[in-house]
Amino acid sequence: MCGGCWPRERAESKAGDRSSLDEVLNPQAHHGAGTPTPAAGPHHPPGLRNPLAVAGLALIIVALGWTLIGMRRGRDAAVDAPQVPVLPVASAPEAGSRAPAFTLPGLRGAKVSLAQFSGRPVVLNFFAAWCAPCWTEMPAFQEAYQAHRQKGLVFIGVGLQDYPETLEVMVTKLGVSFPVAYDRTGDVAVGLYQLRSLPTTVFIDRQGIVRRVWMGPLNRQMLERQIAALL
Incomplete structure (x- = not known):
């Protein structure tokens, strides 16, 4: 009404x-x-x-x-809103530059640092459990590690922005036995090494100098060619 x-x-x-x-x-x-x-x-x-x-x-x-x-x-x-942490560096490491030093918590308890492997060639692989190509290439890294570890070659895996439990499932399922650390905040991968894609592998010689930065997955044959230049 x-x-x-x-x-x-x-x-x-x-x-x-x-x-x-x-x-x-x-x-x-x-x-x-x-x-x-x-x-x-x-x-x-x-x-x-x-x-x-x-x-x-x-x-x-x-x-x-x-x-x-x-x-x-x-x-x-x-x-x-918090901003993504990026450490102040001039540029991403390139061939001929010194590899940035870092220390990260390891999956198996002990901390993992680049300095502890001083004087030895290093294959530094950045990966993530949510990255499909990272799963594909990881078996080749484990095989190469087993083949060259007696020659002093060091493999270090760094899981990016993942929980350690998630990374542990991945490395256990793939049988990874080389040292693996996790970069929860991205300070090392994004801040120091300024990653642009995953996976990314950095090849470092005995003097701590970067010899190659490889963006994208690697198969065993490609990996062996890069390792030969370090040994």
Whole structure:
């Protein structure tokens, strides 16, 4: 029911009567003090006589308020969002440059550092359990490690942005026995070595100089060619 519609209906019923407008605007003057006026419901100011319109306007105002609050919170959250940690380095290591030193927690308890293998050639492989090509190439690394470990060749695997439990499942399933560390934050892989893709393998000679940075998976034949240049 529309409580604000009754004046218009009464005006139409008195069409032709010059006093109809006055009766609508001032019903008490025509009915007298003792004559009850028609039940019109609550009176609303002009333009807001329909309660539904008032309620709708109120909902719009409330919705607009919440929208502005949400935008403010979203903007504040964007400002406060943590940034990816990148260590200040001039550039990514290239052939002929010294390999950046690092120390990371190892999967098998002891820490793994590049310095502990000083004077020995190193094959440094960055991988991740969520990287399909990393799973594909890893058996070739394990085979090459077994074939050349007696010659002093060192293999180090660094799992990037993974939980140690997840990496442990991967290396156990693939039978990896060379040292494996995990870089949970990416400070070494992204900050020091500035990786652009996975897997990436860095070949380091006995003097600690980078001889080759290989981006992408390696098979056994390709891996052996790079190892031959180190030994």
